Amino acid sequence: MAELEEKPIQEIDDLEKSFVLADIGTTNTTVILIDTVDGSYRLVACASVPTTARLPWLDVMTSVQQGIGRISEITGRKLLNERGHLIRPPRKDGSGVDHFAMVVSAPSPLKTVLVGLYDEMSLASLRKALRTIYVQEVEVVSLADTRPEAKQITAVIQSRPDLITIAGGTDGGAEERLLRLVEVVVIAAMVLSNSQLPHVLYAGNLKLREQVRELLEENAHLHMANNIRPDLATEQLDDVMRLAEELYEDIKIQNLPGIHELSEWAGFPTLPTARAFAHICHYYAGQEQRVLGIDLGSNSTTLVMAQAGQVHLSVRTDLGMGEPMAHLLRHTAVDNIMRWLPDEMDEPDVANYLVNKSLHPQTIPLTEADLHLEQAAARAMLHCALQSTAVEWHWTSNGQAPHAPAFDRLLVHGAVFARAPRPGQVMLLLLDALQPTGIFSVGLDQYGVLPPLGVLAAHQPLVVVQTLAAGVLSELGWVIAPAGKGQPGKKVLDIVIESPTARFEGEIEFGKIEVFPIAPGQEAQVMVKPIGRFDIGFGPGQGKTLTLTGGLVGGLVIDARGRPLTLPRDPHDRCSLMRKWQWDLGG
């Protein structure tokens, strides 16, 4: 495995530096140019091109060069020299930039074997920690595994993992059972080491550390982490998360074809895209309290829940709008996709679409039917991700339908959102998939800037702050979604909207979703009063006066359809309702 020498992070003393940032995804590479305009950092240009990590190119440099070339065309500013290298520092003729940085999610995920004592304890914690990076679970060995040990050894070897993780046993707790599982790993590692030393991460009973080291150090790259469950009540994920991320960078990112030359350009450490996106969500959380971030990518789905001082990150590599689409029906029934279609469709056609989309992840829908199907699949995908994350992070209690905790800001990133023809479609997709309650605003990352800005968050906060403040997000608008059950047609809340130019009074009935007009960018005083036990986040029946700004959807969205959403059983009625909701939101 090639190693890069450590490069010092470049310190930027002065304002008025320029940046080219790249987000190298599995299917598409986005390149953005940030520079100062009138003394403040702005997004100047962006471009999206196909990623060239795979055959027939096997060189990510090509896609980055393409993206930079596109930006040069847009801006008229020469950024690449004759040999295709980024011009740095800027020249007197205005060509070039000061800095380059990148985020990466293009490599295939880390194939990981999980070894732990109990599913609901050590394995659950391992999964939670590992799901902060791009991993694919290829094999699980635990006490619940009924296979003979010899079969477990065979299974681990045949899975050809990039990483084997071991957890289990409280500190000072029982040792023998965990040691038995470690022995499986020892033998598997000895066989695997004939080709290449496997990476093993141990995060179990501290008392066994030295024994594990003696057993494994000759036949594995061994990494030690704090016990992920030092006692029954405590979960320590940070060490495993940190090591897993480092291993993803070492094993996957550094072996991406063409990455080394790009790393020579980079003035900042390259980050996995999910981590960079989490940084940006955390930045917003500093201002706006609670942020839910969603990145629905080609090969993964990332959920981030951030509030000041705390970030929960969950990356699912088995859910994505590209290759993982072929397996979506392993996670959800086809009915859970078809329920969102405004036109009736046969089940086999839905299944065929999913596989074809996985074979051609880069393609764009050209018909309304294909577009609706893609957005319906996105709803199902997001809902699956939310369900599992809600359980992992204990957002919901037993028996409750899984849902995210209340949030103030929803940030969304991903081609299925950015390429949607109408903002109302994106809004409806999110509300259907997440079924949130409370009051929140929705920001759409139309230009793909959030993850690449995230790479600068720790090093150049001013660049990030000013670029975001200049308005790079497409503000879809505010949503009020009351919690509570009601009868269709019965009033849910009263609303009064006062803007400098108009006053509007209205009400909304249960079962409806409506847009109350506030012009995009215009501020308005909104007085909202729920009826009876309906709750908008301040207690049952408690109203509030808020200052809200209109968004691209055309105003304030009030979603009084109830939670969980109940759709008609009859397909014809259901399609009709979906079409109505789309119409109501301008989709």
Place this chain on the structure above:
Amino acid sequence: MEHYTRTTIIQPHMKIRRERVLPQSGEMIVKIGTEVSPGQIVARTPLQTVFAIVDAGQILDVSPEKVNALMEVENNAAVDEGTVLAKKKGLRARQVLSPVAGKLYDVINGRIFIQQTAEWVETPALVSGKVVSHVGDRGVVIETYGAFIQGIWGSRKENHGKLKIISRSNNGFLAKDQLTDDVNKHILAVGRLEHIEVLHLAQEMAVAGIIAGSMTADLCDAAYQLNYPIILTDGVGKQSMSPIIFNLLQQVEGRETSLFANYDASRGQRPEIIIPEPATPSSEAVQANKPLQIGQKVRLLRAPFVGQTGEVAEIFTLSQLLATGAKAPGANIRLADGQVVFTPFANVDVII
């Protein structure tokens, strides 16, 4: 401005290089320069994944740390079934016998791990040609010349056989009554696959493999369980086989054909169909990593024109409005019927 799109190689004659690699390090059976046939083994490695475990501590009634001192066989030594692995002498003499033939792999915490005598994992050439290099100690590169078709989906198996065109048209589907005795050991080419029973019958008839334009998603799941490879050339659903591909297969009917339906999609590999022929002076490899050009032949990947072929008439760098209301950069494509349609670059598949 250059624009890169998806490409599919469909060539009647070209120079082809194919890696044939083992899952791990192993032994190269053939030397560089050797001419090989499809069934010839080119590399092999012992399957080292099967173990037997004996709890010597328990059998000898000693604590685990005492077992090493009682071992009669060293690590890495060959053992037979019944070989004495460890022995405790004295009044309560006991011994541990090997349950299998193999190699004594290690003793850990009083337990003896025996790696069972390995079966060989052998990699056949699967295509006739010449070995031109080794891939480290994991395999060989075989060079051949002939027709080459990249597929879209494959069922993760490999095989070879003589090619037999079953369908009269590129839209014909495989019917039960077409699976007669003469399909045995043949690679069949059909427009579409529609029925699971036909796939099972084909397995009973010992078909070597199937090339089809398409089949439905439920059949894809079933296909993984079959013992022969299936390669789809045009997609999943009910698409016909592209006329370009169907015509090419008709030209090479009767020739030895190799199906490589086991591929690594994470590297961008595709399933491949190779039909070797003698080299001609003009045989060259094909470069697939070139930007889109006016006049290139293309296939369209999404409705409403899915599967249709045409020619690039005009290239737009600036985004154009689509019927859905979205915008994307793309090209005007002149279809075979003369119609000119705008298609985003993302939905274009250049035929090389």
